[in-house]
Amino acid sequence: MPGSVSEGNWDLAGRGSLDQARHLDRLREAIRQKLPVVVAETPLIEGQTQKVKVPVKVLELPRFRPKMPSAPTGGVGQGPGEPGDIIARVPRGGQGQGGGDQQPGDQPGEHEIEVELDIRTAIAMVFEDLQLPNLQDRGGQDLWRPKLQWNSRRRHGTLPTLSRRATLKEALARSLAEGKPLNFTPDDLRFRAAREEPEPITQAAIYLLRDISGSMGGERKYLSRVLTFWIVTWLRQQYQTVAVEFWVHDVSAQKTDEAQFFGLAEGGGTLAAPAYQAIQQYMQVHHPSSQWNTFVFHFTDGDVADGHAAFEAAQQLCANVRWFGLVELQPPNYFLHSPSRLSHLLEELPRPPYRHVLLNKRSDVLQAIKLLLQEEEASA
Amino acid sequence: MSLKAELEGFLSRLWEEALAFGIDPVPVDFEIVPAHAIYELAAYGMPGHYSHWIYGRDYWRMKQRMDRGQGRLYEMVIDTEPAIAYLLDSNTVAAQKLVMAHVLGHADLFKNHLLLKDGPKQFHHTLAASRERFAQYAREYGADAVEAILDRALSIQDQVAVEPQERAEPTNPPSRPNPYLDLWGEEKPAARRRPPRYSLPTSDLLGFIARHSPVLQDWERDVLEVVRLEGLYHAPKRKVKILHEGWATYCHHHLLPRLELEPGEAIEVARVHAQVATPDPLRLNPYWFGWQFAESLVEEFGFARAREIWMEETDAGLVRNYLDSQRVRRLQLYRYRWVQGEVRTPRGPLPTWDAIYEESDVEDLRAALANALAVGPPEIQVVDVGVNGVLELRHTPDDSQLDPEWTQLTLEAIRDLWGAGVVLYDANAKPYRVEPRRRG
Numbered sequence: 001m002p003g004s005v006s007e008g009n010w011d012l013a014g015r016g017s018l019d020q021a022r023h024l025d026r027l028r029e030a031i032r033q034k035l036p037v038v039v040a041e042t043p044l045i046e047g048q049t050q051k052v053k054v055p056v057k058v059l060e061l062p063r064f065r066p067k068m069p070s071a072p073t074g075g076v077g078q079g080p081g082e083p084g085d086i087i088a089r090v091p092r093g094g095q096g097q098g099g100g101d102q103q104p105g106d107q108p109g110e111h112e113i114e115v116e117l118d119i120r121t122a123i124a125m126v127f128e129d130l131q132l133p134n135l136q137d138r139g140g141q142d143l144w145r146p147k148l149q150w151n152s153r154r155r156h157g158t159l160p161t162l163s164r165r166a167t168l169k170e171a172l173a174r175s176l177a178e179g180k181p182l183n184f185t186p187d188d189l190r191f192r193a194a195r196e197e198p199e200p201i202t203q204a205a206i207y208l209l210r211d212i213s214g215s216m217g218g219e220r221k222y223l224s225r226v227l228t229f230w231i232v233t234w235l236r237q238q239y240q241t242v243a244v245e246f247w248v249h250d251v252s253a254q255k256t257d258e259a260q261f262f263g264l265a266e267g268g269g270t271l272a273a274p275a276y277q278a279i280q281q282y283m284q285v286h287h288p289s290s291q292w293n294t295f296v297f298h299f300t301d302g303d304v305a306d307g308h309a310a311f312e313a314a315q316q317l318c319a320n321v322r323w324f325g326l327v328e329l330q331p332p333n334y335f336l337h338s339p340s341r342l343s344h345l346l347e348e349l350p351r352p353p354y355r356h357v358l359l360n361k362r363s364d365v366l367q368a369i370k371l372l373l374q375e376e377e378a379s380a
Numbered sequence: 381m382s383l384k385a386e387l388e389g390f391l392s393r394l395w396e397e398a399l400a401f402g403i404d405p406v407p408v409d410f411e412i413v414p415a416h417a418i419y420e421l422a423a424y425g426m427p428g429h430y431s432h433w434i435y436g437r438d439y440w441r442m443k444q445r446m447d448r449g450q451g452r453l454y455e456m457v458i459d460t461e462p463a464i465a466y467l468l469d470s471n472t473v474a475a476q477k478l479v480m481a482h483v484l485g486h487a488d489l490f491k492n493h494l495l496l497k498d499g500p501k502q503f504h505h506t507l508a509a510s511r512e513r514f515a516q517y518a519r520e521y522g523a524d525a526v527e528a529i530l531d532r533a534l535s536i537q538d539q540v541a542v543e544p545q546e547r548a549e550p551t552n553p554p555s556r557p558n559p560y561l562d563l564w565g566e567e568k569p570a571a572r573r574r575p576p577r578y579s580l581p582t583s584d585l586l587g588f589i590a591r592h593s594p595v596l597q598d599w600e601r602d603v604l605e606v607v608r609l610e611g612l613y614h615a616p617k618r619k620v621k622i623l624h625e626g627w628a629t630y631c632h633h634h635l636l637p638r639l640e641l642e643p644g645e646a647i648e649v650a651r652v653h654a655q656v657a658t659p660d661p662l663r664l665n666p667y668w669f670g671w672q673f674a675e676s677l678v679e680e681f682g683f684a685r686a687r688e689i690w691m692e693e694t695d696a697g698l699v700r701n702y703l704d705s706q707r708v709r710r711l712q713l714y715r716y717r718w719v720q721g722e723v724r725t726p727r728g729p730l731p732t733w734d735a736i737y738e739e740s741d742v743e744d745l746r747a748a749l750a751n752a753l754a755v756g757p758p759e760i761q762v763v764d765v766g767v768n769g770v771l772e773l774r775h776t777p778d779d780s781q782l783d784p785e786w787t788q789l790t791l792e793a794i795r796d797l798w799g800a801g802v803v804l805y806d807a808n809a810k811p812y813r814v815e816p817r818r819r820g
Contacts, residue, residue: 002395003407003462005387010413010466011427011508016420016443019436022527026433058437061535062789064758066780072733074717076749078659078669083739087661087716089723092731114444 023059024115028125030056031115033366035126052122054115123233130370132234147199150192157191166190203241204295204322205287206232207279210261211300212248213270220329223359224299225262227327230369231297239293245282249275255282269305272298272342276313280320289320297325297372302340310345314354324353325372330360383412383473390477390639397638398484402683403631405487407462410480412469419443421456421466425614428508430606432530454652455479459490459617461501474641474648478632481639485631489624494692495616503613510606517599529600532793533607538757539585540611581761585773585794586611588762594769595799604797618756619694626670627690629657633671659712662735664749672711677702696754703749705742715740715748751779758782760804768816769800777807787812 024031034054081087117125153166171188175181208228236242246261248254250268253275279296287294296317304310318324328340343356357368387410398405413421421427423439445451454475457465465483467476490496500506518526582588590596590604617624636649657667677686693701703713714737721734740748759776766772771794775782787804791814795802804812 002391003409005384005391005410005412007384007412007469008414009411010417010421011504012417012420012424012429015429015431016416016423016436016439019431019433020440021436022431023433023437023440058441059433061434061531062786062793063535064539064760064775064790065783065786066755066758067783072718074715074735074738075663076713076715076745076752077661077663077735078665078712078714079661080712081661081714081737083714083737085737086721086734087737088735089721089732092720092733 026059027056027115031117032125032129035117035122051116052119054117054122056115126230126366126369127234127237130366130373132370132373146196148194149197150194151197152193152195153190154193155187155190157193161191161193163190163192202239203243203291204235204239204293205243205245205283206235207245207247207283207294207296208232208261209247209249209253209275209279209296209298211250211270211272211298211304212264212266213250213268213301213303220301221262223329223362223365224327226362226365227299227359227368227372228297230365231295231325231372234369234373235295243287243292245287247275247279249278253278270300270303271310272300272304272306272345273309273313276310276317280313280317283320294321295323295325296321297323297327299327299329300340300342301330302326302328302342304342304345306342306345308345310342311348314346314349318349318353321353323355324349326354326356327368327372328356328358330358383476386473387412387476387480391480393639394477394481394484394635397635398481398631401631401635401638402687403484403488404492405463405484406491408457408465408480408483408487409462410465410467410483412467412476414469415446415453416443418453418456418466418468419446421458422453426458426504426507427464428504428506428511430507430511430514430530432527432534434534454656455483457483457486458504459496459499459501460504463487463490464504472648474645475652477639477641477645478636478649478652481632481635482628484635485628486624488631489620489627489691492691493620493623495620495694499616500609500613503609506609507606510602513599513602514606517603521599526603529603529797530607532797533586533604535790535793536586536589536760537607537611538615539583539760540587540608540615541583542612543579543582543584578762578765581763581774583759583761583776584608585760585762589771589794589797592765593798596797615756619696622664622666622670622673622695622753623690623693623698624670625666626672626674629653629667629671630674633657662716669711673698673702673707676707676710694754696750699746699753700750703742703746708742708745713745713749714738715745755780766803769798771798771800771802773802773804775804775806782806784812788814 031054034056035052077087079087153163167184167188167190170190171182171184174185174188175183208231210224232242232244244258246256246258248256248261248264249272250266250270251274252271256264275298283289283294314324326343326346328343330340346354346356355372355374357371359365359368391410419439419442423442424435429435442453446453453468454471455465455467457463463483463486465480465486467479471479514526578588578592586604586608590601590608593601596604633653641649657665657671659665659668674686674690677689680686681689689698689702716735716737718733719736721732722729723732724730755778758778758780761774761776762771763774764772773791773794787806791802791804791812795814795816799816801816802814806812
């Protein structure tokens with residue numbers, strides 16, 4: 001009696017995916033902590049439909065296990081060879097092969113896996129965590145603009161704007177008052193009419209300004225890339241229309257596109273004042289503050305050659321923008337957070353609109369986003 | 381002819397040849413299933429298995445790895461009666477035939493190997509029944525409560541053992557109170573709580589906690605007992621991995637030439653065989669190592685005696701008792717050690733680990749290999765229940781030391797199950813302590 005052959009029966013059907021979902025639940029916190037920095041490769045302008053891959057460490061249950069040797073030892077293999085031959089060679093990374101310094105349990109284990117998330121889900125998770133309040137509509141006439149609303153009636157007009165319902169109402173009322181059956185006269189005609197009403201402006205212009213002087217490469221470029229993603233994503237959620245302008249500067253400023261914004265690098269010194277002035281001039285033409293909510297974010301290491309001129313230029317800029325954010329990217333192992341020359345110069349700017357964050361490592365990105373995008377109390 | 385009919389026909393011919401060849405397998409029910417089913421079965425280890433997130437994690441990791449093309453699972457076979465073998469539906473027909481012959485080798489071990497033949501053969505039904513009960517517990521006490529208890533129980537699933545029944549006098553099962561007793565005006569015997577008697581020391585840590593923990597509810601004890609049974613079910617299987625794959629490879633290698641295959645199938649069979657049974661420079665490939673070992677035993681002792689040896693050894697025992705210098709040469713075995721090296725690249729030197737082929741004599745190699753194969757999970761004994769109900773544990777000395785951080789976290793899981801403090805003395809009598817959880 002040899003047994004049998006059949007097709008398609010197994011008992012677990014689907015259980016793996018269900019338990020995997022539970023596993024993901026337990027990974028949620030780990031994913032959330034990684035999310036702010038894995039979006040670096042996502043393009044800003046058309047990045048909304050993509051997936052992000054989040055590398056996370058797998059969860060392990062604690063168990064009794066032998067201590068791993070701190071360095072790999074050896075073993076038994078099979079195959080041809082002579083004593084002294086090198087039979088395999090692997091790159092020696094930071095963690096080596098032992099990897100015994102990991103924490104079990106709710107802490108990550110030693111193996112990494114990739115979780116694929118929809119970018120929208122990822123964004124929702126991060127902002128849920130940040131708990132940023134939605135931006136308030138700013139009062140004042142400059143952020144209202146007139147808009148035609150078709151909500152009025154009048155006695156004269158062109159035939160296409162005839163309101164049949166209003167006309168019928170008029171005719172009914174008149175006919176009843178006169179005690180006659182329903183009839184229409186030219187006096188009954190009513191037409192729809194437009195009236196000008198103020199409407200809040202729901203468009204925003206984001207000016208991203210990057211310092212491309214020599215010291216702004218590597219990790220600091222990466223951090224500015226991550227931060228710009230979250231700034232743009234957040235403001236996109238707040239306004240119907242969002243225009244993003246990319247500017248770079250060293251001693252002079254220049255408008256660029258997204259690719260160049262992150263790609264350009266120059267040597268030499270750098271000045272902030274000409275860049276602020278250039279942006280201000282451009283903004284007055286293309287995104288006047290009577291029509292647009294304007295936001296300016298300046299990414300720099302703060303090592304500028306400006307004098308007081310930078311403060312004056314920034315002050316002028318501040319008068320016309322909703323936020324002016326200075327993002328100071330310091331070297332990773334900078335000794336203490338001492339303010340840079342630029343942030344020292346700008347210290348006296350009114351807050352709001354001025355805001356200032358220091359950033360030097362990936363783990364601080366979440367905090368920086370929060371400081372940067374927080375709506376400040378307008379008490380000052 | 382449908383695939384099913386073709387394979388059925390093949391199976392009956394294969395079965396006859398297998399018996400004629402001299403093996404005695406348990407009958408096998410073959411199921412042709414899609415890839416994700418194989419991943420699922422490999423992650424859970426058994427049909428009928430209950431849910432827990434670690435299996436979902438394993439399923440997903442396996443799926444990710446296989447989807448990237450790192451390895452392939454041709455089959456998955458379960459030690460039941462009849463045995464169940466799952467065949468990947470995307471295998472070629474020739475590969476299915478090879479896998480079926482291979483599975484009969486496994487089935488021979490299931491039925492005849494000393495460590496396996498008396499094991500539970502309907503364990504999938506046991507698990508399926510417990511799955512129903514666990515689902516009921518989840519409805520009654522909440523899925524989180526069930527997960528919390530499973531998290532902790534699975535942490536010590538390897539710390540199980542079958543030991544003689546405890547010395548404690550048989551306690552009468554709690555009988556229902558006689559409803560007519562008061563008619564006679566008899567005094568109720570005062571309910572006197574007997575101090576529990578333990579048979580100590582014991583290596584059955586999980587079983588001990590399941591029976592004697594003062595804080596667990598009955599349903600929680602049931603969960604622990606199921607996890608313990610599963611641990612016991614898997615324990616012997618860890619000791620015979622090379623024997624299993626080696627024998628199965630030996631069987632398909634000798635059975636297939638005795639059967640007529642379609643033209644072209646022989647090439648595919650040879651391709652799959654070569655893909656699976658190939659020496660690995662850095663570790664033992666059980667398919668190749670076991671198969672070659674079996675061949676050498678048959679050459680030396682004849683088929684019948686070689687099969688007898690095969691059915692009573694473990695992986696470690698096979699190496700310790702039969703790996704002589706001749707076999708070391710035939711199997712091209714060597715020891716190697718990792719040393720720090722460097723390669724020059726255009727971007728500067730790149731640090732590496734280099735595996736260096738080492739000169740070593742047969743004795744050393746045999747001892748090193750047998751010891752490595754004999755390593756199991758650490759043995760933790762319950763030695764006493766002390767003042768304030770503190771559970772006292774001891775790590776039975778072996779060649780290795782416990783990982784301190786993992787040990788501490790595992791002890792916390794034990795503390796939650798035990799409900800009082802826990803102390804563990806490692807091989808150097810160094811204590812790890814966990815205080816009882818504060819209430820409120």
